[in-house]
Amino acid sequence: MSVDAxxxxxxxxLARIAVSDEEVAPLQGELNAILAFVEQLGTVDVxxxxxxxxxxxxxxxKRADVVTDGERAADxxxxxxxxxxxxxxxxxxxx
Amino acid sequence: MSELNELSLAxxxxxxxxxxxxxxxxxxxxxxxxERARPLNAYILETPERALGMADASDARIAAxxxxxxxxxxxxxxxxxxxxxxRTTAGSKILETFTPHYESAVSANLWRDxxxxxxxxxxxxxxxxxSNETSAYGTVISPWRRNGSEAAIVPGGSSGGSAAAVAAHxxxxxTATDTGGSIRQPAAFTGTVGIKPxxxxxxxxxxxxxxxxxxxxxxxxxxxxxxxxxxxxxxxSDARDTxxxxxxxxxxxxAVSRGVKGLTIGIPREYRxxxxxxxxxxxxxxxxxxxxxxxxxxxxxSLPHTQYALPAYYIVAPAEASSNLARYDGxxxxxxxxxxxxxxxxxxxxxxxxxxxxxRRIMIGTYVLSAGYYDAYYVRAQKIxxxxxxxxxxxxxxxxxxxxxxxxxxxxxxxxxxASADPVEMYLNDVFTVTVNMAGLPGISVPAGxxxxxxxxxxxxxGRPFDEETLFAASQVIEDAAGRVSLPKPWWA
Numbered sequence: 001m002s003v004d005a006x007x008x009x010x011x012x013x014l015a016r017i018a019v020s021d022e023e024v025a026p027l028q029g030e031l032n033a034i035l036a037f038v039e040q041l042g043t044v045d046v047x048x049x050x051x052x053x054x055x056x057x058x059x060x061x062k063r064a065d066v067v068t069d070g071e072r073a074a075d076x077x078x079x080x081x082x083x084x085x086x087x088x089x090x091x092x093x094x095x
Numbered sequence: 096m097s098e099l100n101e102l103s104l105a106x107x108x109x110x111x112x113x114x115x116x117x118x119x120x121x122x123x124x125x126x127x128x129x130e131r132a133r134p135l136n137a138y139i140l141e142t143p144e145r146a147l148g149m150a151d152a153s154d155a156r157i158a159a160x161x162x163x164x165x166x167x168x169x170x171x172x173x174x175x176x177x178x179x180x181x182r183t184t185a186g187s188k189i190l191e192t193f194t195p196h197y198e199s200a201v202s203a204n205l206w207r208d209x210x211x212x213x214x215x216x217x218x219x220x221x222x223x224x225x226s227n228e229t230s231a232y233g234t235v236i237s238p239w240r241r242n243g244s245e246a247a248i249v250p251g252g253s254s255g256g257s258a259a260a261v262a263a264h265x266x267x268x269x270t271a272t273d274t275g276g277s278i279r280q281p282a283a284f285t286g287t288v289g290i291k292p293x294x295x296x297x298x299x300x301x302x303x304x305x306x307x308x309x310x311x312x313x314x315x316x317x318x319x320x321x322x323x324x325x326x327x328x329x330x331x332s333d334a335r336d337t338x339x340x341x342x343x344x345x346x347x348x349x350a351v352s353r354g355v356k357g358l359t360i361g362i363p364r365e366y367r368x369x370x371x372x373x374x375x376x377x378x379x380x381x382x383x384x385x386x387x388x389x390x391x392x393x394x395x396x397s398l399p400h401t402q403y404a405l406p407a408y409y410i411v412a413p414a415e416a417s418s419n420l421a422r423y424d425g426x427x428x429x430x431x432x433x434x435x436x437x438x439x440x441x442x443x444x445x446x447x448x449x450x451x452x453x454x455r456r457i458m459i460g461t462y463v464l465s466a467g468y469y470d471a472y473y474v475r476a477q478k479i480x481x482x483x484x485x486x487x488x489x490x491x492x493x494x495x496x497x498x499x500x501x502x503x504x505x506x507x508x509x510x511x512x513x514a515s516a517d518p519v520e521m522y523l524n525d526v527f528t529v530t531v532n533m534a535g536l537p538g539i540s541v542p543a544g545x546x547x548x549x550x551x552x553x554x555x556x557x558g559r560p561f562d563e564e565t566l567f568a569a570s571q572v573i574e575d576a577a578g579r580v581s582l583p584k585p586w587w588a
Contacts, residue, residue: 001471003462015417015461016424016438017454018446027458030518034459037519038406038472044479051477052484055294055308055535056560061337075196079428088426093437 001039002032099124104168104267104321111157111167118157118167122150122211125169129213129265131588137250137260139174139232140182141214149211156209165328166209171266173257174215175222176202176312177301181212185303186220186230186253189429189448199301200333201270201312208328213266217256220450221420222277222305225524226513227255229452234510237285238263238583242549247510251281251503251524257315258285262582268316268325272302274309275408276503276528279540282315283502283553286542286580288322288570289315293561294535295340296326298333306415307338309408309532318579319541319571323347326563342561350564351571356390358565361495365401366527368504375501375552378544382499382554385576386569396495398486403479404530409522410463410476411533416453417460423448455518484534491559497569500527502540502553527555537563541570542580551580 003011008028012019019027073086082089099121102110110116126143146169153167177183177195184190198206206212219229226249227235237250237259250259254271258281261269271278273291282289290313297312304310314325327348332341362383367376383393425431425444432443449457463472490498504526513521531538537560540553554573558566 001468007462008458011458011462011465013442014465015454015457016421016441016445017449017457018439018442027455030455031459031462033517033519034409034455035462037522038409038476041403041406041410041475041479044400044403044475044482046475046478046482049478049481051474052480053477055480055484055533056338056340058295058338058340061334061341063334072196077427078196079193081425081429081431090426091435091437091440 001035003028003035100128100264102267103318104316104324105318107168107267112162114157118150118153118211119147121167122146122169125213125266131585132263132265134587135236135238135259135263136233137217137235137256137263137265138171138214139184139186139217139256142181142212145181146211146213153209153211163209165205167211168209168267169211169213170205171213171216171257171260171269172202173218173254173270173272175218175272175303176270177303178202178212178215181215183215183303184232186218186232187448187450187453188231189423191430193428197301200298200335201302201329204328204331205270210328216260216269219253219255220453221303221416222253222272222274223416223452223456224252225276225280225521227252228510229450231450235259236510237507238587239285239507239550240583240586248507248550249284249510251284251507253277254281254315258282258287258289261285261287261315261317263585264582268314268321270312270329271315272310272312273532274305274412275532276525278313278315279528279538279553279555280503280524282540284507284551286551286582287315287317288319288539288541289313290322290326290539290563290566291531291537292326292330292563293537295338296330296537296561296563298331298336298339300333300335304419306412307419308415309412319567319574320348320351322539323351323567340561345564347563347567350567353564353568354389355386355569355572358391358496358569359494360386360391360393360569361396361490361498362393363396363398363401363498363500365398366500368526372505374546375504378552378554379499379501382543382573385573386499389572394495396490396498398490398530400479400482400486401530404483404533405522405526407476407479407483408529408533409459410472411480413456413460414464414473415460417457417464420453420457452518480533483530487534487536496559497565498557500555500557502527502555506546506548506550506552531557536560537566539566539570541573543573543577
């Protein structure tokens with residue numbers, strides 16, 4: 001499978017990365033090189049094989065359903081580019 | 096006696112214990128070496144004041160007879176581990192202003208044991224690369240050069256700053272991470288030892304995520320013993336990482352001198368790839384001969400799905416990366432490029448903050464996870480991963496204790512030599528290491544010789560899950576037989 005220029009733009013938008021017109025053609029070439037490389041996986045017989053979900057056999061760890069952390073709003077927003085009263089600021093989303 | 100920064104970590108530990116020098120003297124020697132080595136660009140951030148403060152605290156503990164396992168030993172930290180109050184960039188412009196309010200589990204374990212932090216080490220952006228040329232903070236230059244040449248050589252990647260700093264005596268050891276070979280390939284390129292432990296041996300908590308089902312932390316150091324000492328401190332269970340194993344940490348250092356008598360070492364025929372340089376083949380044969388002389392049985396084995404590991408990796412790793420890196424949105428931390436609406440803010444921020452290789456991988460990951468392609472790419476790759484792991488399980492079930500392979504398909508290359516338009520050429524560097532991540536196994540790279548141009552070459556040993564001890568034992572045999580690598584004299588100072 002290979003991607004055309006329109007698909008490159010669609011993927012970029014899904015990935016929330018702005019691409020300029022000049023970037024589309026080189027990206028298309030690079031993505032198609034990678035897709036051509038992974039094409040060989042189509043020749044492997046995977047019938048009856050379970051997809052891997054955990055690389056080491058282990059039971060999911062669970063902890064008691066209790067509050068163990070919190071009251072650190074100032075720490076949470078400390079690295080944010082724009083905040084007000086411990087809220088993250090973004091451009092207006094809802095009219 | 097040689098300069099203090101030229102001691103091995105074990106020698107420095109013993110010297111501190113015997114009070115032959117102080118932690119401050121040892122740290123000062125490293126701080127001076129780091130300053131002189133700025134042309135190598137191994138450190139993104141030097142923290143000399145913090146280092147000397149920690150060293151003074153260590154001297155006080157040593158004087159009080161309360162020394163901890165790594166007391167006063169100066170280390171470098173890959174800039175992928177969050178360090179509280181110290182900027183952590185992941186090699187990316189998007190995190191240029193990020194100062195964590197928490198400490199990664201692995202680095203916290205090192206400070207708990209008394210180690211000293213010299214600074215944050217350079218890496219490929221978000222650990223995506225095999226040459227350290229994708230860092231937003233500049234390429235790292237290897238301390239190694241080809242015979243009779245002054246051309247700049249790459250240290251490998253993504254842990255290129257870690258490997259270069261260890262090889263150039265800019266720290267006694269360093270933390271690193273390995274998603275497809277990012278500890279073992281730079282170790283092989285710089286004549287150092289690097290181990291990627293079993294998935295789950297070290298907590299991933301507080302380490303910037305690339306591909307969560309493949310990422311593992313581990314040390315790079317100048318000797319097998321030093322790696323064993325560091326891994327012992329870095330590992331351990333952690334409730335904050337649900338994939339971190341609840342297993343006791345063995346005495347890795349004790350395993351170093353176990354030897355290989357009675358062990359069976361597998362030689363996988365599928366690793367004999369087309370176009371492999373004759374000197375790599377000779378090194379591999381030599382490694383097998385050394386292990387045999389030390390009492391191991393050498394057995395040819397088959398790992399039939401080897402060739403599919405790298406292409407499957409380039410589906411699984413980008414898919415996980417596209418998901419993990421969704422958090423860099425210009426809202427919660429890091430770079431923000433203003434726009435009139437929220438989608439524009441995301442798109443412009445990510446376009447300006449991520450480098451080319453990172454964008455490429457996010458986009459491939461987004462594509463293989465998108466509607467209509469998920470089964471054909473992602474689910475198929477995860478099935479192939481099951482087959483790769485099964486290959487190893489069958490070899491171990493048939494009595495193989497560890498597997499010997501070359502670490503890399505060639506010695507280090509020059510800066511800019513692999514800057515072609517085809518990203519796959521760079522990816523092929525990881526052809527021998529990536530299988531290990533796909534199967535979650537431990538793997539170590541140990542220096543075994545030099546190529547015709549005088550650059551180091553490494554051998555890789557792959558172990559059973561949670562059996563790093565056998566890897567330390569077998570790589571010590573190789574280190575003893577090959578002799579310690581003679582590291583480059585400082586042409587940069």
